[in-house]
Amino acid sequence: MPTIxxxxxxRVLKRQREQRSRMMVMTTLGxxxxxxxxxxxxxxxxxxxxxxxxxxxxxxxxxxxxxxxVERNKEAIAELQPRLTTLEAAQKDxxxxxxxxxxxxxxxxxxxxxxxLKCSQSDPTKGIQVLFNGRSVSQDAVGAMILRIxxxxxxxxxxxxxxxxxxxxxxxxxxxxxxxxxxGTEPPKKATxxxxxx
Numbered sequence: 380m381p382t383i384x385x386x387x388x389x390r391v392l393k394r395q396r397e398q399r400s401r402m403m404v405m406t407t408l409g410x411x412x413x414x415x416x417x418x419x420x421x422x423x424x425x426x427x428x429x430x431x432x433x434x435x436x437x438x439x440x441x442x443x444x445x446x447x448x449v450e451r452n453k454e455a456i457a458e459l460q461p462r463l464t465t466l467e468a469a470q471k472d473x474x475x476x477x478x479x480x481x482x483x484x485x486x487x488x489x490x491x492x493x494x495x496l497k498c499s500q501s502d503p504t505k506g507i508q509v510l511f512n513g514r515s516v517s518q519d520a521v522g523a524m525i526l527r528i529x530x531x532x533x534x535x536x537x538x539x540x541x542x543x544x545x546x547x548x549x550x551x552x553x554x555x556x557x558x559x560x561x562x563g564t565e566p567p568k569k570a571t572x573x574x575x576x577x
Contacts, residue, residue: 490516506564534559
């Protein structure tokens with residue numbers, strides 16, 4: 380009669396259970412180790428960010444005085460900006476008139492004398508008008524003067540208003556009046572006017 384070995388089967392089952400329980404213990408230990416590493420990493424990062432935050436806060440405290448000084452300087456600049464704009468405009472106008480006078484000094488033809496120079500802006504939508512009055516010995520010299528005024532970079536739209544012969548000491552002279560507009564003095568056109576024209 381054959382014998383049945385029931386003990387062998389029980390031993391196999393016992394070994395399988397022990398293997399499973401060892402695997403579970405290993406898995407649990409592995410997960411616990413991983414959790415310890417992850418929590419250690421996050422604790423390290425948290426400490427690092429806390430230190431960085433403290434450093435940034437200390438830096439902000441150091442820069443607080445500098446930021447206050449920057450704000451005071453911005454306020455001072457904003458307060459002085461209108462003066463600066465006025466001074467820059469005055470400097471630009473002075474340079475323009477200096478160039479114009481230098482141009483007239485070196486380019487006035489022989490036989491022509493300027494007797495008056497006026498500027499005005501009667502119409503605020505137009506630029507500053509310049510009137511040149513003078514005397515000349517001939518009409519040709521008046522024409523040469525007009526051409527030389529027109530050659531100046533600071534005067535545009537040069538036109539002869541009139542010439543008139545006058546009796547002066549020692550003979551006759553031709554009085555003339557030439558007008559023009561200072562370059563760059565026309566006010567900017569408004570956007571609404573541009574839209575209306577379109």
